[in-house]
Amino acid sequence: MHVRLSKMKEGERGVVIDIQGGAGARQRLLGLGITPGTVIRVIKSSPPGPVIIGVGPSKVALGRGIADKIIVRRES
Amino acid sequence: MEKVVALAGNPNVGKTTIFNALTGLRQHVGNWPGVTVEKKEGIMKYKNRKFRVVDLPGTYSLTARSIDELIARNFILEGNADIIVDVVDSSCLMRNLYLTMEILEMGVKNVIIALNKIDLAKKKGITIDFKKVEKALGIPVVPMNAKEGIGIDDLKETIVAMADGKITTNPVIPIYDELIEREISHISKILKGTPLAEKYNVRWLSIKLLTRDEEVIKLVLKHLGQEKMDEIMKHISELEQHYKRSLDMVIASQKYEFIDSLIHQFVTYPTERKETIGDQLDKILIHPVYGMISLFGVFYLLFKFVFTVGTPMQEALDSLFASLGDLVGGYITSETLRGLVVDGIIGGVGAVLSFFPLVFLLFVAISFLEDIGYMARAAVVMERIMRKFNLPGKSFIPMVMAFGCNVPAVMAVRALDDERDRILTMLVNPLVPCSARMVVVTFLAGAFFESHQALVAVGIYAISFGLALISALILGKFVIKGEGSPFVIELPDYLIPSWKTIIIHSWERSKEFLKKAGTIILAGAVAIWYLSNYPEPVGSGLSYAERLGKFFEPLTRLMGQDWKAAVSLIFGIIAKENVIATYGVIYGVGESEEALAVLMRQAMAPLQAFVLALVTTLYIPCIATIAAIRSEGGMKWAVIASLYDLVLATVVGILVYHLGLFILG
Numbered sequence A: 001m002h003v004r005l006s007k008m009k010e011g012e013r014g015v016v017i018d019i020q021g022g023a024g025a026r027q028r029l030l031g032l033g034i035t036p037g038t039v040i041r042v043i044k045s046s047p048p049g050p051v052i053i054g055v056g057p058s059k060v061a062l063g064r065g066i067a068d069k070i071i072v073r074r075e076s
Numbered sequence B: 001m002e003k004v005v006a007l008a009g010n011p012n013v014g015k016t017t018i019f020n021a022l023t024g025l026r027q028h029v030g031n032w033p034g035v036t037v038e039k040k041e042g043i044m045k046y047k048n049r050k051f052r053v054v055d056l057p058g059t060y061s062l063t064a065r066s067i068d069e070l071i072a073r074n075f076i077l078e079g080n081a082d083i084i085v086d087v088v089d090s091s092c093l094m095r096n097l098y099l100t101m102e103i104l105e106m107g108v109k110n111v112i113i114a115l116n117k118i119d120l121a122k123k124k125g126i127t128i129d130f131k132k133v134e135k136a137l138g139i140p141v142v143p144m145n146a147k148e149g150i151g152i153d154d155l156k157e158t159i160v161a162m163a164d165g166k167i168t169t170n171p172v173i174p175i176y177d178e179l180i181e182r183e184i185s186h187i188s189k190i191l192k193g194t195p196l197a198e199k200y201n202v203r204w205l206s207i208k209l210l211t212r213d214e215e216v217i218k219l220v221l222k223h224l225g226q227e228k229m230d231e232i233m234k235h236i237s238e239l240e241q242h243y244k245r246s247l248d249m250v251i252a253s254q255k256y257e258f259i260d261s262l263i264h265q266f267v268t269y270p271t272e273r274k275e276t277i278g279d280q281l282d283k284i285l286i287h288p289v290y291g292m293i294s295l296f297g298v299f300y301l302l303f304k305f306v307f308t309v310g311t312p313m314q315e316a317l318d319s320l321f322a323s324l325g326d327l328v329g330g331y332i333t334s335e336t337l338r339g340l341v342v343d344g345i346i347g348g349v350g351a352v353l354s355f356f357p358l359v360f361l362l363f364v365a366i367s368f369l370e371d372i373g374y375m376a377r378a379a380v381v382m383e384r385i386m387r388k389f390n391l392p393g394k395s396f397i398p399m400v401m402a403f404g405c406n407v408p409a410v411m412a413v414r415a416l417d418d419e420r421d422r423i424l425t426m427l428v429n430p431l432v433p434c435s436a437r438m439v440v441v442t443f444l445a446g447a448f449f450e451s452h453q454a455l456v457a458v459g460i461y462a463i464s465f466g467l468a469l470i471s472a473l474i475l476g477k478f479v480i481k482g483e484g485s486p487f488v489i490e491l492p493d494y495l496i497p498s499w500k501t502i503i504i505h506s507w508e509r510s511k512e513f514l515k516k517a518g519t520i521i522l523a524g525a526v527a528i529w530y531l532s533n534y535p536e537p538v539g540s541g542l543s544y545a546e547r548l549g550k551f552f553e554p555l556t557r558l559m560g561q562d563w564k565a566a567v568s569l570i571f572g573i574i575a576k577e578n579v580i581a582t583y584g585v586i587y588g589v590g591e592s593e594e595a596l597a598v599l600m601r602q603a604m605a606p607l608q609a610f611v612l613a614l615v616t617t618l619y620i621p622c623i624a625t626i627a628a629i630r631s632e633g634g635m636k637w638a639v640i641a642s643l644y645d646l647v648l649a650t651v652v653g654i655l656v657y658h659l660g661l662f663i664l665g
């Protein structure tokens, strides 16, 4: 099932499928290791605040706007 | 000429620590030409050899999308570095090696990996076979724990060996899937015939074309012409259709896969990730409610620390300059010269210099919070509020620092990720009232509103801070357009910071403040002294200052102020507390605040005093702040900020005065 990262709940995991939107924002994510195929886990998500995700050993905070553009395949 | 060593690496990997260890205190902080990005340079001396070390901006990749990345990339691309030291955080290899691959892909061979934070990697249960890393990457690798100074000598040794040509490298570069590789060689073939091939690595150019890199497209277009370019772009579009996404994503994914396969040759990870104390802390510190509460607590403590320790120092310096003035004054017989030296130079520069302890301590406190890993959390908590005003969450740091002093606050905009965000934050920063303005506000509030002193003071602060946010909203919409950077920030591990790094860092920053005091502020102090003493001293009604005041009086009249306000405000440009001091001089009561309060109460109504306090808070930033804006963003923004604040103060002053008259009948 594909969802936007901004809609995922705390504790959920998933694989990034696509990143929509402008090249500027996308390339920032690519540098941080968030690309199609990356496994992520949602550490904190409390709208309208940023989403905190775990990518490998690091934690990244993403604004709602950009989290909306990341499409994830949810894993249980 | 000394050879140039460039330090590259992700943010927060220990680049500054290594830079300090290599150069000691032989360093110089400035800006990269024309932008608000900090440039640090220093000299490394080792075994009678000298190298120039340049600290490149910390970045995650080398795209053309951010100025920081472009600066780092162009420096390498133009061959300005004889040796590149790529600092890598060994506890986060995957992401760090991405930048390494971006560098190696440019075709450079003179790269050394400083594999830093090996202590952290070990603590996290990551084991690394250093010999195998070297083999896998094809370049020298120096394991380090920069915080403890481990590996620094090895690194210096390796730099010297490479400079002497004693090391041959064979850097690995990422290999992509068949389709991408085929396209790379196709484009490479076209580029090989052009002059571009002599200067740049064609494989790198081809890969960047595939990702539609704006700078590379412009560059190649110049040499190939539109027709051949269209041909290439058509191919790229076809590939994008095949992958159903832009190729920057495809290439990045494959690059990470490549890195993953490399890493498995030399690293073993622990099987399970344990929950750390940091994770526990984050539950509180980035929580929407508890996070906000802890943020207020942290910054309350920060200011408490800075003012408790700094204010006595400031007062001591103040009286030191006063006695220095008296002492020096005793030796000068010429009245004019004495005025220049004692009141102009020692008084003017002293007034600004006495703020040095506050500035230094603010930097110490902020660096501490940064290095411990807290600042990123504070930015997360503030993001949703700041974003409403077109500002990124991180810009809250300079906004808070400004309550202490605007000069370090303006310098702190460097920590923001985006040029637009930096300029915007810098422009509205002077509207956040600093501690010097607190002197004026509390004096006037005390003299005119005794029982409501605190309320009035807080009111003025609130109006001013509110105007800063509203200005950001308006300027961000109409003047400095652009969406601003999307909020993306890494939350680093919590770390015990190294005091040495913090002190050096704070000293480097506050040193710039001292330099300004020695140059532009000195010039300003002399100019103001001249205006107030020629052709006759202030009080005679004939000085240039008073004439200027009378010239501006029609304007200040609109705010209910006479020429005295105009003169005082002019002098306040040096340092805002001067506004009150000038009234003292004009009324001939010197430093006696009691006497001044009595006289001022006779001359103006509370409403006028309120407007004076408000206008003092808002109008033109002090000269030190203007100088800071100029050195961060250039003359243009210094002028714009000054004019904007001047107009804003005038408009608000007039409005509030007339609104007050209306309400009070």
Ligand SMILES: Nc1nc2c(ncn2[C@@H]2O[C@H](COP(=O)(O)OP(=O)(O)O)[C@@H](O)[C@H]2O)c(=O)[nH]1
Pocket: B009, B010, B011, B012, B013, B014, B015, B016, B017, B018, B058, B116, B117, B118, B119, B120, B144, B145, B146, B147, B148, B371, B372, B495, B496, B497, B498, B501
């Ligand atoms: N544990 C550990 N911490 C380090 C090491 N090197 C640097 N640090 C810390 O990492 C943080 C970031 O270092 P800094 O030099 O400011 O990194 P920069 O942002 O890359 O310039 C600071 O708190 C340093 O004290 C290291 O080898 N081991």
